[in-house]
Amino acid sequence: MSKRDFYIGIDIGGTNTMLGLVSNEGEILKNHSFSTFANQPINIFLSNLEKIILPIINEMNQVRGIGVGMPGVNSKTGLINNSVNFSWGNIDLCSELKNKFQLPVSIINDAKAAALGEMAFGKARDLKNFIMITLGTGLGSCFVFNRQVINGFNGMASELGHTKIARENRRCECGKLGCLETFASAGGVCRSVFEIICSDKKKTPLMNYSFNELTAEIVTKYAVKGDETALKAYEKTGTVLGAKLADFINVFNPEAVLFSGGLVAAGKYLFEPLEKALDENLLITHKSKTQIRISDPNVNYAVLGAAALLMNQQEM
Amino acid sequence: MSKRDFYIGIDIGGTNTMLGLVSNEGEILKNHSFSTFANQPINIFLSNLEKIILPIINEMNQVRGIGVGMPGVNSKTGLINNSVNFSWGNIDLCSELKNKFQLPVSIINDAKAAALGEMAFGKARDLKNFIMITLGTGLGSCFVFNRQVINGFNGMASELGHTKIARENRRCECGKLGCLETFASAGGVCRSVFEIICSDKKKTPLMNYSFNELTAEIVTKYAVKGDETALKAYEKTGTVLGAKLADFINVFNPEAVLFSGGLVAAGKYLFEPLEKALDENLLITHKSKTQIRISDPNVNYAVLGAAALLMNQQEM
Numbered sequence: 001m002s003k004r005d006f007y008i009g010i011d012i013g014g015t016n017t018m019l020g021l022v023s024n025e026g027e028i029l030k031n032h033s034f035s036t037f038a039n040q041p042i043n044i045f046l047s048n049l050e051k052i053i054l055p056i057i058n059e060m061n062q063v064r065g066i067g068v069g070m071p072g073v074n075s076k077t078g079l080i081n082n083s084v085n086f087s088w089g090n091i092d093l094c095s096e097l098k099n100k101f102q103l104p105v106s107i108i109n110d111a112k113a114a115a116l117g118e119m120a121f122g123k124a125r126d127l128k129n130f131i132m133i134t135l136g137t138g139l140g141s142c143f144v145f146n147r148q149v150i151n152g153f154n155g156m157a158s159e160l161g162h163t164k165i166a167r168e169n170r171r172c173e174c175g176k177l178g179c180l181e182t183f184a185s186a187g188g189v190c191r192s193v194f195e196i197i198c199s200d201k202k203k204t205p206l207m208n209y210s211f212n213e214l215t216a217e218i219v220t221k222y223a224v225k226g227d228e229t230a231l232k233a234y235e236k237t238g239t240v241l242g243a244k245l246a247d248f249i250n251v252f253n254p255e256a257v258l259f260s261g262g263l264v265a266a267g268k269y270l271f272e273p274l275e276k277a278l279d280e281n282l283l284i285t286h287k288s289k290t291q292i293r294i295s296d297p298n299v300n301y302a303v304l305g306a307a308a309l310l311m312n313q314q315e316m
Numbered sequence: 317m318s319k320r321d322f323y324i325g326i327d328i329g330g331t332n333t334m335l336g337l338v339s340n341e342g343e344i345l346k347n348h349s350f351s352t353f354a355n356q357p358i359n360i361f362l363s364n365l366e367k368i369i370l371p372i373i374n375e376m377n378q379v380r381g382i383g384v385g386m387p388g389v390n391s392k393t394g395l396i397n398n399s400v401n402f403s404w405g406n407i408d409l410c411s412e413l414k415n416k417f418q419l420p421v422s423i424i425n426d427a428k429a430a431a432l433g434e435m436a437f438g439k440a441r442d443l444k445n446f447i448m449i450t451l452g453t454g455l456g457s458c459f460v461f462n463r464q465v466i467n468g469f470n471g472m473a474s475e476l477g478h479t480k481i482a483r484e485n486r487r488c489e490c491g492k493l494g495c496l497e498t499f500a501s502a503g504g505v506c507r508s509v510f511e512i513i514c515s516d517k518k519k520t521p522l523m524n525y526s527f528n529e530l531t532a533e534i535v536t537k538y539a540v541k542g543d544e545t546a547l548k549a550y551e552k553t554g555t556v557l558g559a560k561l562a563d564f565i566n567v568f569n570p571e572a573v574l575f576s577g578g579l580v581a582a583g584k585y586l587f588e589p590l591e592k593a594l595d596e597n598l599l600i601t602h603k604s605k606t607q608i609r610i611s612d613p614n615v616n617y618a619v620l621g622a623a624a625l626l627m628n629q630q631e632m
Contacts, residue, residue: 081601129469143567145461152569153445154605162599163563166482174599247479247563251459253468283478283490285397289470 005064008053009307011110011300012070014038014085014137015186017049018300021056021063022307026121028299030056038137042088046096053101065104066097067306069113071138076155078107084162084174084181085138106309110302111140111158112149114260114295117305119147123258123293130256131248133160134302135263138173139181139188143252160248161185165240184241186216186263192233193219204229216263223269234269242277249290250283260295260302321380324369325623327426327616328386330354330401330453331502333365334616337372337379338623342437344615346372354453358404362412369417381420382413383622385429387454392471394423400478400490400497401454422625426618427456427474428465430576430611433621435463439574439609446572447564449476450618451579454489455497455504459568476564477501481556500557502532502579508549509535520545532579539585550585558593565606566599576611576618 004023011018013036021030032052037044057063070093072083078094080086097105108116115132118124124132128147134140139161143150150157161181162174170182170191182188193206193214204227209218222230245257263270271292279287295301320339327334329352337346348368353360373379386409388399394410396402413421424432431448434440440448444463450456455477459466466473477497478490486498486507498504509522509530522530522538522545538546561573579586587608595603611617 141567145466146464148462150461150568153571154569154601156601156605157567157569159566159569159599159602163566164559164597166559176597176599243480243482244563247560248567250475250479251457251473251564252466253470253473253475255469281480281492283475283492285470285472286475289472 004062005311006060006062007064007307007310008056008066009113009303009305010049010066010068011113011302011306012036012045012068013110014071017045018303019049019052020300020303020307021060022304024311026304026308028303031300038086038088040087042091042093045088046100050100057101057103063103065106065310066101067113067309068093068097068105068107069110069302069306070107071110071140073107073109074155075108075112075149075151075157084172104310106306108306108309109140109142109158110134111142112151113305113309114140114302115142115144115149115258115305116308117301117303118258118260118295119144119305120308121304122299122301123295124256127255127258129252129254130258131245131252131254133245133257133259133261135185135259135261137186139185140261143248143254145252160244163244165244168240180240180244184237184244189216189219189233189237189263189266190214192236193229196229196232196236200229200232202228206230216266220266220269223266231269234266235273237263238270238273239277242274243281245274246278246281249278249286253286254290256291256293258293258295260297264294265297320378321627322376322378323380323623323626324372324382325429325619325621326365326382326384327429327618327622328352328361328384329426330387333361334619335365335368336616336619336623337376338620340627342620342624344619347616354402354404356403358407358409361404362416366416373417373419379419381422381626382417383429383625384409384413384421384423385426385618385622386423387426387456389423389425390471391424391428391465391467391473400488420626422622424622424625425456425458425474426450427458428467429621429625430456430618431458431460431465431574431621432624433617433619434574434576434611435460435621436624437620438615438617439611440572443571443574445568445570446574447561447568447570449561449573449575449577451501451575451577453502455501456577459564459570476560479560481560484556496557496560500553500560500579505532505535505549505553505579505582506530508552509545512545512548512552516545516548518544522546532582536582536585539582547585550582551589553579554586554589555593558590559597561590562594562597565594565602569602570606572607572609574609574611576613580610581613
């Protein structure tokens with residue numbers, strides 16, 4: 001049996017951060033989750049992170065490094081430049097963590113971490129060309145061509161969340177109007193609920209929630225019960241996302257699109273309108289050729305992929 | 317001095333077909349151009365092609381093969397399945413030409429041929445990651461990642477011309493509504509002219525042309541003279557194309573977008589509104605990072621790229 005090494009994988013989301021102790025065989029031994037507090041100064045995040053990581057490092061002397069996935073990371077420089085949904089400004093998180101924990105640290109875009117994790121251990125093990133979509137606080141994406149991640153000339157490829165929905169005027173956290181992410185994300189679903197309440201004014205228990213209280217989980221709960229407003233909010237989400245994805249399937253002709261993130265729990269309420277929109281918008285030669293795959297919701301592949309970053313580095 | 321071999325490169329467009337005798341050093345020795353008659357049965361095209369090719373083959377006994385670029389070719393199978401703008405149905409043009417001329421034949425998408433030609437001999441010699449856009453009868457595209465053409469899972473990648481412009485209702489030759497190609501192509505510019513005449517009814521000499529008479533060259537001629545309708549038609553073209561390209565720059569983060577085809581003769585009338593639309597739609601981290609390059613209008617790089625297909629095969 002080969003020697004077991006361990007890595008810490010961290011998936012920093014706009015709402016929660018997930019952390020795992022990962023073996024070089026892709027097993028997650030310890031799981032932690034805490035609020036990111038993305039709108040607070042980064043020191044609060046770093047201090048919460050330290051409280052979890054230090055005991056792990058002290059307990060296990062085979063921890064070989066820390067891999068991080070986070071939105072808005074430049075894949076070439078490892079720097080974070082004003083990541084949308086975070087008020088952390090321009091930071092070199094990689095150097096911060098190296099200094100703090102005295103371990104090798106690698107950092108990449110969270111959707112790229114998810115794609116690497118899915119390729120190594122999940123639903124993309126058999127895929128050569130696919131699009132990874134993470135639906136959480138924001139919309140993350142990663143395009144994989146011949147099992148290589150497309151990083152782009154400046155390391156800033158894959159900003160699918162900030163492509164535009166024409167003539168839609170929702171303000172995005174990035175400062176622009178009408179970004180896909182303002183529709184196809186947890187917050188986007190909630191915005192759609194309030195828009196539909198305003199336009200249709202159909203009686204729904206969702207009228208009892210404030211904008212700050214409402215979450216996508218709550219909307220899903222009412223969709224399951226058949227609430228028309230909740231169903232219509234998911235229909236809007238799926239339709240907008242499907243129409244935009246059709247553009248990218250027309251151009252990249254991938255074998256599959258693989259979805260992960262909290263929002264996929266909405267299941268058919270999201271994916272039925274999404275597949276209908278794909279069908280309506282794809283060029284005839286592309287219809288029904290691309291598989292829709294859903295990640296295993298019980299495993300955080302971004303944590304695995306972030307940890308795998310360092311395993312690969314040591315193997316090479 | 318190395319031995320000189322010759323190849324025939326053919327660029328089949330929706331309106332005209334260009335043909336060149338190309339040396340293995342990338343020199344075009346003979347140029348021919350003829351009407352494709354894309355809406356007539358393919359036999360008319362094949363018979364016109366034969367009249368040009370046979371004398372060349374008989375005269376030069378070093379012709380080593382024929383390379384073809386054509387819209388709608390499947391890059392994996394080499395088959396043509398109902399190419400948009402052509403009424404040739406499902407054909408195996410590669411086998412047809414092999415049998416007719418008893419020479420090796422390779423066939424790829426026309427925009428891919430242009431991208432290969434530009435990489436070998438033109439404005440993409442220094443580029444690793446770029447998007448090639450051909451603006452002619454249709455809109456062709458080719459995405460290049462690490463100098464590899466993205467062909468897609470089924471060989472049908474790069475159908476940028478058939479991505480959708482939301483809420484725009486122009487019928488496309490592919491059968492769908494609102495395709496980018498119905499705006500950003502020679503025919504798209506002419507459609508915009510008639511729409512603008514209808515909406516603005518501003519006096520313009522363009523009112524003297526029938527739909528069948530009007531060409532993009534004529535529109536350009538009046539744009540140069542300052543005709544407001546002509547200028548507005550190019551503004552519409554550039555704006556729609558720039559907004560859609562922004563989506564793909566956000567995701568692909570290329571070093572450059574390289575344009576070729578008849579429509580680029582419109583110059584600033586097309587590219588100024590295009591660059592403005594890019595600026596308005598790109599995520600802030602992508603603004604002004606991607607170069608806009610224009611192909612040399614005096615060289616047909618699709619002819620060179622099609623010919624180069626066979627040079628590379630023999631080298632490998």
